[in-house]
Amino acid sequence: MGISTSLALDSKGRPVVSYYESQQQDLKLLHCGTPDCNDGTPVRAATVTTSVHLPDHTPAPCIVSGCRAQGAPVGAVVHDQATVTSNDAAKTPTGSARFAYYAGNLGCSGAPASIEVVVLSGAGNVTTAESSSTAPLTAGDYSYRTQYLPDAAAKALGFVTTPGPCEGLKVQ
Ligand SMILES: [Zn+2]
Numbered sequence: 001m002g003i004s005t006s007l008a009l010d011s012k013g014r015p016v017v018s019y020y021e022s023q024q025q026d027l028k029l030l031h032c033g034t035p036d037c038n039d040g041t042p043v044r045a046a047t048v049t050t051s052v053h054l055p056d057h058t059p060a061p062c063i064v065s066g067c068r069a070q071g072a073p074v075g076a077v078v079h080d081q082a083t084v085t086s087n088d089a090a091k092t093p094t095g096s097a098r099f100a101y102y103a104g105n106l107g108c109s110g111a112p113a114s115i116e117v118v119v120l121s122g123a124g125n126v127t128t129a130e131s132s133s134t135a136p137l138t139a140g141d142y143s144y145r146t147q148y149l150p151d152a153a154a155k156a157l158g159f160v161t162t163p164g165p166c167e168g169l170k171v172q
Contacts, residue, residue, distance in 0.1 A: 044157055045087040048097075048164030050146045052078050055133065060169065069106050069168035072137065076171060079133045082146040082164060086125035093159055095120055095151040097129040101144055106168030108145040117149065142169040
């Protein structure tokens with residue numbers, strides 16, 4: 001496990017553990033099947049990764065180590081892509097991605113300038129969704145934070161609402 005772990009209990013007293021994996025700086029979530037996490041029930045964890053895309057769907061270039069921020073020129077039009085990956089190849093993380101878009105900072109702080117929920121599509125253990133495109137951007141700092149919202153079928157498989165990382169975008 002990585003750093004910054006936190007532990008909570010769900011409505012049935014089963015542990016939910018979230019932690020950052022230090023190498024990839026992704027927030028991970030474990031959801032146990034029983035209070036002692038030890039009944040042999042497979043743990044269903046989803047990982048959310050994101051990337052700010054240019055109109056041709058290539059990622060905007062990384063400008064901060066570890067790609068905590070991407071860069072784009074003034075006037076760029078971008079959208080965000082979310083990828084949700086299950087830790088079980090046979091269980092598809094269906095549902096929606098919630099894109100919160102922030103203007104004025106790289107850190108996803110304050111109230112989002114917009115929020116958009118997009119249905120995920122995919123198969124196997126990977127689903128993806130993309131936000132709609134921005135207007136041409138003026139110079140400044142922007143950011144996206146994405147969240148995985150499981151649908152009823154995914155909840156029945158054990159998936160829970162899972163946050164993704166904050167990703168910054170510097171337009172200059
Ligand atoms: Zn794209």
